[in-house]
Amino acid sequence: MAIEKENSVVGIEYEVKEAGTTEIVDSNKGAQPLEFVMGKGQIIPGLENALVGMNExxxxxILVKAADAYGEVNPEAVQVLPIEQFEGVDLQEGMTLYGQGENGQTVQVVVKSFNDKEVTIDFNHPLAGKDLMFSVTVLSSREATADEAATGQVGGGHGSESCGSGCGCH
Structure with a gap:
């Protein structure tokens, strides 16, 4: 079955690199397929749109431009905070920290720089502003069940591990 824009359940194997480089930034090759319901915003839009019409x-x-991946870099997403907020953390430039956002969601930040008074952190996704090259194989494609179409959960939401922390996910 050719993948449709909405309500197809798709399983893919992928490898992603920053366009123009050879370094793999994420891959699920040799692991569980990434399964998701099309049209639910579960993967980046550029990849989802490119899968439409592909077959098992x-x-x-697939080249996905930054605007259709993790967006452009937002300069307002860089903040300077007092170092006291990082007590007990062995700070290093470039390290990733996880915190809690305004609505209780987990947010990822990167430490850009620090001194003895303040820490500069970046809330932009690490791949913001980057064009991505996906090598994708469609492993499965089928019509979503009514439950899957309604919930967006593969298998009707019964503990399915459809979308991990992979690069293709939102």
Whole structure:
């Protein structure tokens, strides 16, 4: 079945690199397929749109521009905070920290720099502003059940591990 824009359940194997480089930033090759319901915003829009019309067993290299991946870098997402807020943390430039956002969601920040008074952190996704090259193979494609279409959960939401922390996910 060709993948449709909405309510197809798709399983893919992927590898992603920053466009123009050879370094793999994420991959699920040799692991569980990434399964998701099309049209639910579970993966980045550029990848989801490129999968429409592909069939099971088909492979493709898909270039996703930054605007259709994790967006452009937002300069307002860089903040300077007092170092006291990082008490007990062995700070290092470039390290990733996880905190809690305004609505209770987990947020990821990168330490840009610090001194003895303050810490500069960046809330932008680490891949913001970057074009991505996905090598994708469609492992499965089927019509979503009514439950899956309604909930967006593969298998009707019964503890499915459909969307981990992979690069393709939101």
């Amino acid at each position: 067993g088909e492979s493709a290299d």
